[in-house]
Amino acid sequence: MKIGIDKISMDVSNKYISIEELALKRGVExxxxxxxxxxxxxxxxxxxxxxxxxxYMAAKDIVDDFDREHIDLIIFATESSxxxxxxxxxxxxNYLGINDYxxxxxxxxxxxxxxxxxxxxxAHVSMNENSRVLVIASDISRYGINTSGEVTQGAxxxxxxxxxxxxxxxxxxxxxxxxxxxxxxxxxxxxKYAFVDGKFSVERYLGCxxxxxxxxxxxxxxxxxxxxxxxVPYTKLARKGLENITVNENIMEEFIHSINFNKRVGNIxxxxxxxxxxxxxxxxxxxxxxDNIGMYSYGSGAVAEFYSLKLVKGYKEYLNIDLFKEKLDxxxxxxIEEYETIFxxxxxxxxxxxxxxxxxxxxxxDHKRIYELRKEQ
Ligand code: HMG
Numbered sequence: 469m470k471i472g473i474d475k476i477s478m479d480v481s482n483k484y485i486s487i488e489e490l491a492l493k494r495g496v497e498x499x500x501x502x503x504x505x506x507x508x509x510x511x512x513x514x515x516x517x518x519x520x521x522x523x524y525m526a527a528k529d530i531v532d533d534f535d536r537e538h539i540d541l542i543i544f545a546t547e548s549s550x551x552x553x554x555x556x557x558x559x560x561x562n563y564l565g566i567n568d569y570x571x572x573x574x575x576x577x578x579x580x581x582x583x584x585x586x587x588x589x590x591a592h593v594s595m596n597e598n599s600r601v602l603v604i605a606s607d608i609s610r611y612g613i614n615t616s617g618e619v620t621q622g623a624x625x626x627x628x629x630x631x632x633x634x635x636x637x638x639x640x641x642x643x644x645x646x647x648x649x650x651x652x653x654x655x656x657x658x659x660k661y662a663f664v665d666g667k668f669s670v671e672r673y674l675g676c677x678x679x680x681x682x683x684x685x686x687x688x689x690x691x692x693x694x695x696x697x698x699x700v701p702y703t704k705l706a707r708k709g710l711e712n713i714t715v716n717e718n719i720m721e722e723f724i725h726s727i728n729f730n731k732r733v734g735n736i737x738x739x740x741x742x743x744x745x746x747x748x749x750x751x752x753x754x755x756x757x758x759d760n761i762g763m764y765s766y767g768s769g770a771v772a773e774f775y776s777l778k779l780v781k782g783y784k785e786y787l788n789i790d791l792f793k794e795k796l797d798x799x800x801x802x803x804i805e806e807y808e809t810i811f812x813x814x815x816x817x818x819x820x821x822x823x824x825x826x827x828x829x830x831x832x833x834d835h836k837r838i839y840e841l842r843k844e845q
Contacts, residue, residue, distance in 0.1 A: 472634035479525035480624040481511040493804040506703035510734040513623045515813040516828040519606040527627035541601045544574045545581035548607045580767025582738040589630035601630040605739035622734020626742040635786045643775035644684045653768035676772035684774040695722035696762035697744045700730040725751035750789040757781025
């Protein structure tokens with residue numbers, strides 16, 4: 469059985485800021501943020517958006533009536549959970565209209581969880597060949613205003629359907645995983661902001677890459693990779709990772725395509741690697757069916773994995789590339805002052821402020837989240 473990614477889409481919120489303007493406002497050299505960090509724009513969310521609204525906006529583009537009937541598992545990977553108990557995928561199942569004979573769960577391990585969710589989905593499909601699994605990666609990254617991590621924030625979601633006989637990418641079943649118990653980045657449940665030991669996190673991102681890459685090469689020396697995607701906390705770090713493991717010029721060229729979207733969105737945590745994959749597939753002119761793409765997944769704390777995916781012939785026909793580019797281009801630019809105001813707004817103040825959003829958090833009443841889907845859209 470060939471199992472893999474049959475459909476994939478994204479959402480990147482409807483607002484962004486310019487990283488150049490952020491540098492000017494913070495009194496930082498513009499070149500540090502644009503070149504030293506390697507980011508151009510950053511997606512921003514407001515109080516009526518959360519991981520569930522972002523996930524809905526990503527998933528609605530790929531879930532059709534056949535999927536509504538056949539999806540029997542929804543895995544929501546996130547580290548920005550809105551509830552310690554109820555899985556975010558239950559809300560999503562309801563608003564997407566997926567059948568009731570479906571399991572809904574949430575998964576966590578920093579930026580690694582979407583990769584874990586794909587592993588879980590693969591195992592599920594291998595036991596149930598007609599199953600379709602909806603895998604969501606949705607996060608909002610928050611370090612705080614005027615912190616060194618601020619320039620590496622972002623928000624967005626990726627939705628993927630895993631099935632037998634996929635039309636976009638097949639799993640090569642070659643994953644190598646690695647775990648070490650470290651405090652490089654963490655988000656205690658009582659804090660709205662992430663805590664980070666920035667330099668240490670960079671060192672371990674690269675150190676863990678070395679661990680999984682060396683072992684991957686020993687075990688799978690015959691797999692030829694035509695491109696490599698990375699978890700992208702900011703594009704400069706992914707570039708360093710790439711330069712540490714290869715000097716292949718073609719792979720370097722594909723890498724430029726793989727960071728195009730991430731430069732404009734920022735770190736969407738567990739979805740970042742898959743945003744990079746989507747960026748690569750949307751922008752490459754050379755990758756074709758049968759080509760293998762290496763994938764480096766890193767989640768602080770830390771779990772890393774290197775694995776590969778094989779492109780299916782004709783994959784571009786099943787990607788809505790115009791829609792992905794439109795989603796990036798149609799975002800509204802907000803000033804740094806507006807972003808600072810939005811940043812401190814609480815979702816408990818939401819009350820009927822839809823801002824033209826198709827799906828939004830309308831209110832929190834009796835500690836229950838109430839969403840609204842605008843019918844006319
Ligand atoms: P910082 O201290 O502000 O920056 O923090 P810096 O001083 O390290 O400078 C950054 C780079 O800009 C350096 O380049 C400078 O030389 C360069 P590098 O040494 O890296 O090659 N630079 C310039 N370049 C051109 N022109 C100039 C200029 N000035 C300086 N004028 C840091 C940067 C990334 C540490 C900070 O933003 C941060 O803490 N971010 C959050 C943590 C993070 O993203 N870590 C990444 C690895 S951990 C990870 O990926 C997991 C994560 O996604 C979470 C999860 O798993 O859930 C974060």
